[in-house]
Amino acid sequence: MLKNMCLIVCFNQMIKCNFTRLMEKNSTTEEKIKQAARKVFTQKGYAATRTRDIAEESGFNLALINYYFRSKEKLFDIIMTEEISGFAEKVVAIVNTATTGFYEKVEQIADTYISFLIDHPGVPLFIINAMNDDPKKFFSKMGFNPKTEPPIVLMQLLEILIQEKRNVHPMNIMMNIMGMIVFPFLATPIAQRIGNMSKSELMFVLEHRKKMIPVWTKAIIEAS
Amino acid sequence: MLKNMCLIVCFNQMIKCNFTRLMEKNSTTEEKIKQAARKVFTQKGYAATRTRDIAEESGFNLALINYYFRSKEKLFDIIMTEEISGFAEKVVAIVNTATTGFYEKVEQIADTYISFLIDHPGVPLFIINAMNDDPKKFFSKMGFNPKTEPPIVLMQLLEILIQEKRNVHPMNIMMNIMGMIVFPFLATPIAQRIGNMSKSELMFVLEHRKKMIPVWTKAIIEAS
DNA sequence: GTCTATAAAGTGATAGAC
C-alpha cells in the first residue's frame, strides 16, 4: 500500500515534470516577457520603447523585467541576438554548402527567406537598424569576424563571373540579390499606398518573387 | 559734407544688408540649429536624439531650440519634410514627364539618385524609418494622397509589360528598381565588413551601378 | 516570484537675467 502510494506520487511528479518542461519554453514568465519585448522592440526600436510598454504587453509588472533581465539594454541584446541568429542561421547553412551550385543556392535562399519574412515582416528593418546603429556589435553577435573566410556562394559567384568574363564586382550582384529579397519588406508602405495594393495582392507578388529572383539573378549576370 | 556722410552710411547699410541676405541662409542661428538637427536626427532617429544633442551639435544653448522651433517634434517635422522633398522632388519631375520613355527615365533616376545618395548616405534609412513609423503622416508630407494619379513611369512600364506579354506585376519591377538604387545605402556595413570593401572600392561599385541599373532593369523585364 | 512604492537620473520645455 505504501509502495503503491509512492508509485503514484512518483508518477504524478513525472507527469508534472514533463508537462512543465514541455510548456515552460512558451509559458514561463521569463519567456512571456521576452516575447513581449521582441514584439515591442521590433515595432518601435530600442530608443522608442519604454520598459513600461514591454511590461504592459507581457501582462506582468514593470519590476519583473529587471528581475529577469537586469536591464533594458541586456534584454534588448538578448532579443537582438536571437533575431539575428534566426535571420542568419537559415542562410549560413545554405550559403556555405559546397554540394550545391550558385543558382541553386539563390533559389533556396529566396524561397526560405521570403517565406520566413512573410511571417516576420518587421525583422529586416529591425536588423538593418541594429546593423547601422552599431556595426561592430552587430557582426560580433552574428558570429562574424574579419578573419572569417568569405562564404562559399561568394566564391562560386566569383568563379561564374570570371569564367563568363563578366565585368562586374561580385558585391554588386550580391547587393542586387539581397535587395530583391529584402527590399519589399522595407518598402511595404509604398506598395500599399502608391501601388494601391491589398494585402492579398501583396502576398501574390511576394510569392511570385520566390520563383523569379533566381531567374532575375541569372538575367542580371548575363547582362553585365 | 553731411550729404557725404549720409551716402556713406547708406552705402554701408546696403553692403551690410546684402551681405546679411547672402549669408543668412547658411549662418543664421536658426539655420545652424536646423543643420545640427538634420545631422543628429538622421544619424540616430527621432526617439534616440535628445534636444541636448542638437544643442551641443549646433554650438548653441538648449533653450534656443524651443525659442526657434517651439518643440522637438515641430523641429523634427520640419527636418523630415525637407528630407522627404529633397529626396522626392528630384524624382517626381523625372517620373512624371511624358516626353521621355521608360528606360530613359530609369537611366535618369539611377544617375540622379545615386549621385545624391553618395552625398547623403544616411537619407534612405531615415526615410524608410519615417515611412514605416507613421505612413499616413509620411505620405501626406510627401504630398501624396490616395486620389493622386499613378506616376507616368508606372503607366509606361505597364504598357511595356502588356505589349511584350510579360507575366509580372509592375510593382515587382518597380521594387527591383528602387531596391537596386537604395539598398546599397542601407547595407553599407555588409559591403564594408563581409565584402571587406574600402571606401574607394565601394565608391567605384556605386558609380558602376549608375550605368548598370538601366541595363539590369531591361534584363529583368525580358526575363519575366 | 510578483507586486507597490520610491529612489535616481534623464529629458523637454520655460522663466527670467543679460
Added chain:
DNA sequence: GTCTATCACTTTATAGAC
C-alpha cells in the same frame, strides 16, 4: 537673441512587503 537656472514630468532601476 542668447544664456543660466529650474520646473515638471518621464523613465529606468531597485528596495522591501507579501
